[in-house]
Amino acid sequence: MHKTLKFERDDQDETHVLLRVTGDVTIHSSTRLREQLKPLFTTKMQEVRVGLNHVDFMDSSGIATLVEGLQWSRLTGGRFVLSGLSDNVKDVFSLAKLDTVFDIEGGDTAA
Amino acid sequence: MGKPCIQDVSFHGHESSHVGKLCLQLNCNSDCIHVLRSMVAVMTARAGMDELRSNRVAIAVDELFANIAAHAYGGKAGRVELETSICNASEHGRALLFDFRDFASVGWAGNLKEIADHIPDIENLTPGGLGLRLICKVSDHCEHEALADGNHWRLIFNINDGEKHAQNA
Numbered sequence: 001m002h003k004t005l006k007f008e009r010d011d012q013d014e015t016h017v018l019l020r021v022t023g024d025v026t027i028h029s030s031t032r033l034r035e036q037l038k039p040l041f042t043t044k045m046q047e048v049r050v051g052l053n054h055v056d057f058m059d060s061s062g063i064a065t066l067v068e069g070l071q072w073s074r075l076t077g078g079r080f081v082l083s084g085l086s087d088n089v090k091d092v093f094s095l096a097k098l099d100t101v102f103d104i105e106g107g108d109t110a111a
Numbered sequence: 112m113g114k115p116c117i118q119d120v121s122f123h124g125h126e127s128s129h130v131g132k133l134c135l136q137l138n139c140n141s142d143c144i145h146v147l148r149s150m151v152a153v154m155t156a157r158a159g160m161d162e163l164r165s166n167r168v169a170i171a172v173d174e175l176f177a178n179i180a181a182h183a184y185g186g187k188a189g190r191v192e193l194e195t196s197i198c199n200a201s202e203h204g205r206a207l208l209f210d211f212r213d214f215a216s217v218g219w220a221g222n223l224k225e226i227a228d229h230i231p232d233i234e235n236l237t238p239g240g241l242g243l244r245l246i247c248k249v250s251d252h253c254e255h256e257a258l259a260d261g262n263h264w265r266l267i268f269n270i271n272d273g274e275k276h277a278q279n280a
Contacts, residue, residue, distance in 0.1 A: 026144050027144070027173075057148075057169065059177070059242070060241035063241055064241060087162075091167070095167075095245055095248045095249060096241055096244065
């Protein structure tokens, strides 16, 4: 049931990066997501994509970390995309009324 | 309502496990959220809730536990007692209850209704403050009582209204 958080960084070219996330994002693991996410936002990076295909559970600490990502992307001027959200994770974004704030794509990230 | 998220196991000749309550005493400064998730999975299955509703209950329980750890105990170790049961004749009808008891010296003094009604400022999003809002959003009732030696929180989830929650999302 409880899944340890794992990451896989895939630099698609010099300006596009995909971070594949696997596991549960909770108060005990969201700091690790933040550590992985923050360095991706540089002025040369045009798109940071987070693949959440294998995340079945995310609490408010995970959403808060992604809100930080959105803020970092606004500072660096790049695009911040979330993809492959499970029904449970989509539901949490919807409950928080943040589903229209993020750039969310349903497509598979080949994770 | 969809299929329950897990199937309970019963043994011939033994009392069904669909009765009774689960109690847990734990230290909020440990990585024991997965234990809470197990309790939620068992109780929501007993209540016949589908996966989406079970996930919402898990979110509320997870958030409340995290809130107690972060704010009542300030990130330090502290005792939390959790009791969960299905009540067949509550004032809200048949309901799944979660009672949290902490023994922190910090009493919570927020306004649950204001939190529930809060609409996020899209232009000036801040990372914090989401937890209690989610709790209020997914539970049918959230109650807080400040005690002389801590806090008592009760989360109530009505049973047999899964469709109502799905439509309100």
